[in-house]
Amino acid sequence: MIFALELPMQEPLFTIADKLPVPELVVTEWAIILIIGLFAYMATRKMERVPRGLQNAFEMVVQWTFDFFGQMLGESVAKKWTPILSTFFLFILISNYSGLLPGAAYIDGFKAPTSDWNVTATLAIIVFFSVHIAGFREHKMHYFGHFIQPSPLMLPLNIIEEVARPLSLTLRLFGNVFGEEMIIGFLLMMAPFLIPMPMMALGLLTGAIQAIVFTILASSYIAGATGEGH
């Protein structure tokens, strides 16, 4: 007997060629990509040796991220992995802020993508693979030795640890953003004006904090995999 697995799926916004469903959330992601891409394009359109305006700000941010991750990962590893870590940060930050429109959680197409655990899980899975690729690139086959450290008996626990990391990344980000959106939505229902404002102001802060936490955790996992002791 063939077991047909029925996967859950929300009603898509539209489908491409009647086969590829495109949920609303994906369109929001495209908008986010467009905003970040436009900002990057505007900043680097006319690069000058003496930076001014947007170029100056963008260069400062890029330089700062390279310096920041350089301190955590070391110069050579940071050079390879800073772009992906910065992309995590920007994507999560703008995603979190996209849900700050009043009542975004209840308007289709305005929900923060990070309030959906499919998105946070995808990001966490990318982190999971990035960590192991980084570790393998740095230490080759010796990298897998850390799964049986300090004793082969620890193998199950080490595997659980590796699986727990993306799980915690997924749930932390999803829980925070989803919960915050719910609370803001609830407050809006109670009193549409003024009352939700403090929570939304807090949302600005937590949105940035969650993006920073996710990125720093990802970089610390990469630092752990690429560091000494394998």
Add this chain to the structure above:
Amino acid sequence: MPVRSRKWLALAVLLLSMIIVMGLATSCFASEEGVPPFPDIAKIGWTAVNFFLLLAILYKFGFNPVSNMLEERTNTIESSLRHAEELLVEVEQMRKDSANELAEARREAQEIVARATQIAEETKNEIISRAEAEATSLKNKAIAEIQAEKEQALSELRDTAATLAIMAAEKVLGRALTDEDHQVMVREFIKDAGDLLC
């Protein structure tokens, strides 16, 4: 219980109640709205694609141009610094050269002054010695001339005196004197006159 503590207690209870109400309401809303279904393959697939699309866009328009620009700027600064160092060495060499040239010029000037002083001294000495020699020669010449003049004058005086003496003697004697008389008389007269004159 003091009034202040009671105020804080009331505030804490209010805050806690608000949090509980909000939490309960949130969970109610969440259950009503529903947590998105998991795993939604479309969302997961699209999110992965979108993430790598964003990464590619940032590589193209963000990291690569900025890295290239930073590298170019680093190279420019390094080459400027290197050029500045070269210039500094060149300037230092020029300063040394000019100092050497100045010292050489000073030494040459001193030599010229010393040589000129020496030449002037020699010329002065030569002029002085020549002048002294000339003066001496003039003096000697003058002395010789004076002596000659004196000799001539004395000779003329002697002749005149002899003549006068002869004339006087002739007057006294009333006759012409013989050569022998002449000689005796002249000799005696000259002797007397010479003693008187000298």
